[in-house]
Amino acid sequence: xxxxxxxxxxxxxxxxxxxxxxxxxxxxxxxxxxxxxxxxxxxxxxxxxxxxxxxxxxxxxxxxxxxxxxxxxxxxxxxxxxxxxxxxxxxxxxxxxxxxxxxxxxxxxxxxxx
Amino acid sequence: xxxxxxxxxxxxxxxxxxxxxxxxxxxxxxxxxxxxxxxxxxxxxxxxxxxxxxxxxxxxxxxxxxxxxxxxxxxxxxxxxxxxxxxxxxxxxxxxxxxxxxxxxxxxxxxxxxx
Numbered sequence: 100x101x102x103x104x105x106x107x108x109x110x111x112x113x114x115x116x117x118x119x120x121x122x123x124x125x126x127x128x129x130x131x132x133x134x135x136x137x138x139x140x141x142x143x144x145x146x147x148x149x150x151x152x153x154x155x156x157x158x159x160x161x162x163x164x165x166x167x168x169x170x171x172x173x174x175x176x177x178x179x180x181x182x183x184x185x186x187x188x189x190x191x192x193x194x195x196x197x198x199x200x201x202x203x204x205x206x207x208x209x210x211x212x213x
Numbered sequence: 214x215x216x217x218x219x220x221x222x223x224x225x226x227x228x229x230x231x232x233x234x235x236x237x238x239x240x241x242x243x244x245x246x247x248x249x250x251x252x253x254x255x256x257x258x259x260x261x262x263x264x265x266x267x268x269x270x271x272x273x274x275x276x277x278x279x280x281x282x283x284x285x286x287x288x289x290x291x292x293x294x295x296x297x298x299x300x301x302x303x304x305x306x307x308x309x310x311x312x313x314x315x316x317x318x319x320x321x322x323x324x325x326x327x328x
Binding site: 101132134141142143144147155157187189191197198199201202203204205206207209 | 246250255256257258259260263265304308312313314315316317318319320321
């Protein structure tokens, strides 16, 4: 158990809908990262927050947004969902803000868009 | 541009065999970090090792060992006396200045260890 929690574990929704994925980092970790794992794109970095501020951005679509709250939990919002957004979404956390820090991954949220 | 290549898509071995997973990386930076992660069938990603570009010493941890060679831009991972529990997808990843130190993952190698 990495100490990172993600909810929900599974999510099934329809095209055009909006969903929110939630992540609680390990106790004491200030950075939260979001990743998308899909069959065609592999594991891709989406975005990083450090202590409430956006720190780094990857190939995140404009339909996607994220935020980190004062209690350090983070939410990833996916809107106008398309079939291609079906994927496993991981959250990871680390103590510091450097991307090379050891990142601890949550169990993931499997999103299915029908 | 930075890139991580894991040419072996899938490897199948019999228990107790040794197996090496290859990882080749590309970066223009002199300071970078390399990682290996394991993704068992349950789905979570488990950190195995991090190595910085200035430390070329090979590392051994139990049945696991890593061979870092800057001359060939490779960071290979060997499992000695493989076990069924080693069955998983293994990812190699790179973090460098050019990527703002984001993790760039390879496509992964699926290892199947048969009893």
